[in-house]
Amino acid sequence: MLKYQNTAKSLQNRFAAYVKIDTQSDASSVTVPSTAKQKNLGSLLVTELKAMGIADAHLDEYGYVYATIPSNTIKDVPVICFCSHMDTSPDCSGFEVKPIIHTNYQGQDLILPDDPSVVLRMSEHRDLKDQIGNDIITASGTTLLGADNKAGVAEIMEAAAFLIANPEVKHGTIKILFTPDEEIGRGVDHADLQKLGADFAYTIDGETCGSIEDETFSADGAVLKIQGISAHPGFAKGKMESAIKILGDILHALPKDRLSPESTSQKEGFIHPVQVSGSVEQAEAHFIIRDFDDEQLAAHGNELENIVKEVMQYYPGSAYELEIKTQYRNMKKVLDEYPHVLEYGALAIERAGVTVKKQSIRGGTDGSRLSLMGLPCPNIFAGEHAFHGRMEWASVQDMEKAVQTIINLAQIWEEKS
Incomplete structure (x- = not known):
């Protein structure tokens, strides 16, 4: 089976480019999106999607990015959407983010250079114990990183590039949706689900590698x-x-x-x-x-x-x-009616070589409201940690696993149809 390989470091390069674009949303604003600068990232994503060969990629007036990867199978496969949000939290500055890659992490304290008082310690960030030998990405100490949710954006983009470049990997129609203003609770206020045309969806907005979540606050x-x-x-x-x-x-x-x-x-x-x-x-x-x-x-x-x-x-x-x-509202009641959506997500994670961690979210995602709007949508890990603050971090290797999980999901829905 053809596997995703991040040999050219394209995943971390995408991610670094995205986090440098300030997309902080603003709950006090009455505009849509709440900050015009979110469209700067949306425009870049459309340009990159079109360069991949995805002809219908576009940014609408409300700041949403829509795109379609056409089916390459003769099977009748449900239309699956992968969704992430482009905005970052108003709780911490996202202006002039300077991503730093700490290669081959060995458990040491990570002192962020622009404010040495900001230190990531394994004793305080327990998931770091699983990252020995991996490459950890942080900001420089004065801003958040933006892995919530630009890790998810980068992973979906990387999976899209893989599927377009490898037509032998069979899949049904895949929809891509990038949303603004999720951090202020407006992420799907103006999402056009009729235009999107998906039957089921997955937000790529979770934390620990291997997690899949079917329940929110x-x-x-x-x-x-x-x-x-x-x-x-x-x-x-x-x-x-x-x-x-x-x-x-x-x-x-x-x-x-x-x-x-x-x-x-x-x-x-x-x-x-x-x-x-x-x-x-x-x-x-x-x-x-x-x-x-x-x-x-x-x-x-x-x-x-x-x-x-x-x-x-x-x-x-x-x-x-x-x-x-x-x-x-809690999406669990909806997702319980479609157990195969969660089952396929768990199988995709297992095929990526990761232990599945079924969890509840002490928070919400766009998937919460999408599910209640009629688009069942559990949440898959993106590898973001300590979000909404200056100690936010992500692991390149965890992000690679997320990309493989997205690719696996596309294949599994085709296999099961």
């Missing part, structure tokens, strides 16, 4: 607005009700030993404030609410409102508004 977002009473501070006695202090009391009243990211793991959910702003008269906080169970998710929202009501009793002249909106 269900997610809500909440916005709390406090209307206080402003007064001159020199004459405020008995009059002022500071919205800032009210909001501070509410945040202080949130549970600390449960229902917070710092105190939860596995299937436990949380209420997490992610942004605050305000003045004496008005203050505002944004929260994310997460749980694997939809009923528990609703209960967390109710608990947040009960905390707000309890605090507001002490401020009779002030008022609040709390709006809770759906962001995405």
Whole structure:
């Protein structure tokens, strides 16, 4: 069986080129995509896809990249899509990323040169213990790397180049979808699934090599607005009700030993404030609410409102508004109806010579919403680690395994049809 070989280091070269393009999304923006610079990467990807011979590759007005690798088999094979997002997290700068390849890693501390206080230690990054002898890619210490999710983008591009160059590898029609704004929860807001025309999909946006994920958090977002009473501070006695202090009391009243990211793991959910702003008269906080169970998710929202009501009793002249909106839902219920999608994914990982790790995601992917929109879509590893921060890293060898897994999936769907 023909295997993918990264002999010319094309995978890491692609990846390095992509992470140097700043694609940070912006939750405060009302444009689509939220930042125009995401289209810079999209345009490059279209140029590269066309150079491979994929004639229909294009970037639409919303910043999505669509492309089709035509079927090369006489079999009637379901249309499979591979999807990754192009944006990087607003939590950490993605401007002027300088990727560094640490070859033949031997377990040493990796000190990032542009800020020597940023050090990757095996004791703190447990997956590094599996990387002895591999090549580790980091940023330089002042930015994130962007492996979330440009590792997935590079892997899909590399697999596409392989399939185009090796027509003896039989497959059905393969669709490619690269999305903007996934990191701010808008990744498929404007995805045209009718145009995409896929029956099943896989996001390539997972962490540890070998992981396949069929379950995510269900997610809500909440916005709390406090209307206080402003007064001159020199004459405020008995009059002022500071919205800032009210909001501070509410945040202080949130549970600390449960229902917070710092105190939860596995299937436990949380209420997490992610942004605050305000003045004496008005203050505002944004929260994310997460749980694997939809009923528990609703209960967390109710608990947040009960905390707000309890605090507001002490401020009779002030008022609040709390709006809770759906962001995405656990994809497991959908994927359970199509067990072969997960089965083929696991088989593809095994054929890449990797132990399968079936996991749940304490987060979400585009696949969460795609599944609920009618396109069943589990998540496959991309090899990204410590994402959303300056210690983000990826392994070239893990990324190679991800490329082989994508190629294997294309073949398995053809074989099974």
